[in-house]
Amino acid sequence: MSDELERIRGKLQAFIEDCHPAAEGLEIQGLRRVTGGLSRENWPFDARWSESGRPVQRELIMRRDPVGSVLETDRRIEFGVLRALGGSRIPCPRVDWLDADGRFMDRPSIVMQRFGGTNDHFVLEGGISQLPLDARLSLARRYCETLAELHLFDWRAAGVGDLLPDPGRDAARAAIDEWEASLWRQTDDPRPELVEVLCWLRDRAPESQATVLVHGDFKPGNSLLDGAELQVMLDWETVHLGDPIEDIGWVTNPLRRREHRIPGHWEPEDLIAHYRDRTGFEVDPAEVHFWNVFACLKLNTILLTGVRSFREGRADRPWSDDGSLARLMFQMIGAA
């Protein structure tokens, strides 16, 4: 492992020196690989250098595409969007350097600001933080308001339109097309259950009321907390332009619902009401249901991306699909 670590450290040093030639005497310390996140390798480190005679010290993290990922996404988009969001009120990491084609790091990588704090998937229902109810309610509203702020972000003015296609009112159909294509890239194993779900989705694709910046994987598990305060939203790999209700469908889908609710105090209807107040967007229950089903299809595709990585000997864990997601989708579309 130490040889591997030294190899990565050398590559990282060359990468940063190339991106930031003003850094003199760059030293990388404390580099290590940490667990967490299925779609990217995470390598935190501290960097020190001298710039115009002044010492600089930064806490950074290098996020690199793994050999076998569960997501097919483009680091250039993630980097560009995070740059565009810099200076907004949306809590996101400052990105420093991009190795888009893996020229330095072997695989596409981003170096960005590192945050301390707690990653607590189930903070709202208690989790490891065990915050009091009023703090959890405040945090639940804060998550919702962050999502609302993201959806109200003026992406056109920030130049995001140069990075991402605007699907317009056909965002739902574009999303189905994109994820169906991704699904069949992962497997040539016939999946009639998923064909049935795709037909159901195509019959019900709603028209978007607006095009917004969609996070794509918004959840407490993709954030860091400082006590009861939200510090930063992470994992912007699936950010795209689309229908605002897509993110609402993601956070209220049955598989994610537990992460976003405080039983008896903050239910999906509370989240939706607060979101509606903050954004002014209409939230049609039929549209939310459509996006709930879509969220599960997307999760199934992500799972099959992992299965493909495993079958090709590129994964570090034995991914398999036991059909439980398809079964859930069948229940949701009234076919089971």
Added chain:
Amino acid sequence: MQPGIAELLAGIREILERVIAPGLDDPYRATQLRGVGETLAALESRWPRELPRLMRENDEFAALLSDARPVLANLSGAPPDDERAAAVSPPEDPSAYPDLARLEARNRELRRLVSETIRALHAAPPDPERDALRTRIRNLLAATLRRRAGD
């Protein structure tokens, strides 16, 4: 023959958990090892049901495609009649002992034909016979998913 497959799978998992895991200092590797153990546990419960599950599923898919022949006869995009006929016909030697690889290959072909059938039915205008077939396919798929989950 001892150890049987169930014993072997359980034993491998137990050795990984008792012998290997405590010696791993690296959290990433420890996490991955836990995932391997969980998959072995799932395999322990899945493997005894796999052969009968595949045999039943293949029989049900074959019966469905056979019954669907009149509905699919002139339906654009439906799988060709000869492909369906070849897939639904019984195995060459029905008395032969079940062979997992052969059952899986047939299952894959039948599932491909069912997928094509769904797409063809979806693209066609509404019709009572076609709608009834679509409902039957949905019900059958729901039943196969329940069985995969062990219900």
